[in-house]
Amino acid sequence: MMGRTASAQVSGSLQRPMGFWHRLHLDPLLLLLLMLLAGGGLVVLYSGADASMAAVKSQAIRFGVAFVALFVFAQLDPSVYRRWSPWMYAAGMAGLIAVLLVGVGAKGAQRWLALPGLPRFQPSEIMKLVVPMMAAWYLSRHYLPPRFRHVVLSVGLVLLPMGLIIQQPDLGTALLVGAAGMFVVFFAGLSWKLIAGFIALLGVAAPLMWHFVMRDYQKQRVLTLLDPQSDPLGAGWNIIQSTTAIGSGGWSGKGWLQGTQSHLEFLPESHTDFIVAVLAEEFGFVGLLTLLAVYTLIILRCLYIAVNAQDSFSRLLAGALTMTFVVYIVVNIGMVSGLLPVVGVPLPLVSYGGTSIVTLMSAFGVLMAIHTHRRMITA
């Protein structure tokens, strides 16, 4: 081990020797779990993309890029994130406003920003990281638990970008960004009274949202969830076909590449948002439990990192990022199994598609940074 040579770089006295992984600022356990998930995901993806090696290759390349991003984010000291939070937040907000003004997109939604000299990117995607950082930065400046006005202000900091993303419109991302921010507020110690108040407020706001905020297609998705058979060939098609795929999988599934629902193209989006239905059809209930087990291990490791973080900012950020990951999982699987309305949220690290993988891996990079930049002089 190289622990001894590295020790000189860190100021202060060290309690324990630093290992190879620590010097790389990577967490081997978390990395292993992520690799396991990515690898298994590619196997399912191969089937979901109708045995297309091309899809697997391009997804593998994305994972490559994402792991580079993870590595880069892991190298930065959490204090750097903390210091830069307000500026990144400001830049992100500018990006969101720019998207609404000059953004490009498809299918009636403006989500992309094409700045000259830069690759096309989605500012809303970056906000999944920046919003919790900003909230953590703001709340960790004060005593915790936060006072009411701090809560109000931090909630405002979260709702502002969320509102802009809804305007694009991109409900899925808005939900994730909002959740990321709100988890920070929760971890900071939002009083249970206020939480109860929030829930009550939501109960009152829901009917108002239904009438004044939600768009027709969003209402339709909710209605479809309640009764998929009302429009079996239209909006209900996805839910009917995905529950059929899942249900027909049984205990142990139909076998890899043997899923009739996905391979005969009854299941829409089988390699993107609905990939868990492919998994459940081909690997059955056992396959799903395995997936949930891997996710659980990742979550446990992340929460362990959060609990052991050294300062409030790191703790809040780590907790919020972990719980955002949970939201991805629950919303996606809930949607595919017909528990939640259809929202465009991918199954993290399994669904085909670039942006979310890079964002998620970056978040894990931040978590690893939090874990490996600890100064070992804690009380």
Added chain:
Amino acid sequence: MAWGEFKDTAAERRLFHRRTLVMLGLVVVMFGILAGRFYQLQVIEHETYTTISDRNRVQVRSVPPTRGLIYDRNGTLIAENRPVFSVTLVPERVEDMDATLERLQSLLTVSDENVERFRRRLKEPRRPFQELPLHYDLTEQEIASMAVHRHELPGVEVSAELVRHYPFGELNAHALGYVGRVNREELQRIDPVNYAGTNYIGKSGVEKVYEKVLHGTVGYEHVETNARGRTLRVLERESPVPGENLALHLDMRMQKRAFELLEGHRGAIVAIDSRTGGILALASVPGFDANQFVTGISVDDYQKLRDSRDKPLFNRALRGQYPPGSTIKPMLLMAGLDSGTVTRETSIWDPGYYQINDKGRRYRDWKRGGHGWVDGRRAVAESCDIYFYDLGVEMGVDGMHRYLAGFGFGMDATLDVSGALPGLLPSRDWKQGMRNEPWYTGDSVNMSIGQGFFLATPMQLATATMVVANRGRWVQPRMLKDVEGDTPLEAVLPGETMADLTVDNHDDWEFVVDSMEDVMHGPKGTARRAAEGADYRMAGKTGTAQVFSLAEDEEYDEEEVRERLRDHALFIGFAPVDDPRIVVSVIVENGGSGSGTAAPVARAMFDAWLERPDDESPVISQAGGTQP
């Protein structure tokens, strides 16, 4: 507040730990719900979803049978099935709908009407990946151009379907009938199971009468399909039973000849094999191309056909009800002889007119000055009206009606010809019922020369002539000659219903036939010119049907009457006289005289049938009568 200010880090850490535990609990609960949901779907309701999945995957699809082909008597294919290609789009696979439609319109001649309809259907709710049709019946060139450019057009498909095609076009539209798309009314009538997957049904003629035989029986396939309905694998198959091929008595050479002979006229020819009743030619001129009606005719084209003065859609041979004129004289002579109204020797004096009583209206003979003394044989040969006025009045309407009905007038006596009209054989009861008037003697006068209320179709005239040719023996006209395959002909061909026309003295038939022979070969026969140079003997009768009636004693000059108001020229006949093999009826609308216009047409039809080489006429060679 700045960094480094004193904070109770231990307390903050404890708070965070508590919150993390709460979150962990939340994760457990939520994952529990997800696992529970999957347990419900995959374990508890597994059976249900397996069933749905199989039903999804495995479809029972009907396989429409191939429609039977139709041949003429010589094995010439006259109704076939041709693959027709159409362009369909799968909207989900089309990247840019507007650009694709624009590109397709530049490649193919897609009407704006079709594009409009396509866009409407695009907005309607439908199953994902369902194919929407855009353009039907591609030309060879369009198929080629689609083959070249299809890879540039994702989501665009070319699909094929077998559609009826009539190679002889307008020649056979009236004889054969045609198929068309099943309409709403027919949907109620047909067996929905057997017609699942069938788009076309016989609308008229042979196609309609033998629909059941031609259609066949539907088959089934259990197929594994994808969501687009594309068949991936056939799991089980029960083959359809294709429709039976039919051979008709129709002879395309005769049919073609009939059209040549009536070229430039309006009219009809019916030619029947008098031994079998088989219809050799059924021509109504002008015809129309039935292929237009199969896939659906455009409104413009239909209006053009419908509004044409020549009425191409009108089947003159079966539905044209004309006054039969003098062509009924041989049948009336038979009636007169058998009823005893006249004898073979009965002669009358023809002064050129006929009066029921001394002061009555004068009914003119066509020949000014009259024929002098005439007997029955001469009366037919020279078409003396006065003899038949006298016969008609003596015999009365009831007698005439009884005998003429025995010849098939006033009814549809065909076996398997769709759409034949019964004409009108007037009677005392009919006139009382329809007109609320008694029968006048004058009505009998008109009826005796086939005028007045009396109406008959060319098919009926040919049928009645056949009864004469066969000396009273009935064979009803028919289209179907043979069914290819296991079905016996008797199983599909309706049974005969007409009783033979029996007479007291069978020799009377020969007397009538002789009179008709004189029409062709006699020194004063009205159609003697048409029979010149024939090496067989024929029998016939000319006729003229007035388009408008003339006042008593009024002269009229053909030249002065506009072409459309000229008389219809009629002719009936059969040949050879002693061993009849063919009967023909001809009507040439506004053709003027039966002898001048219609008789030569019939003669040409006799020639076409009787002077054929033996090897091409198995029917004749079988009968042994090789030489006319």
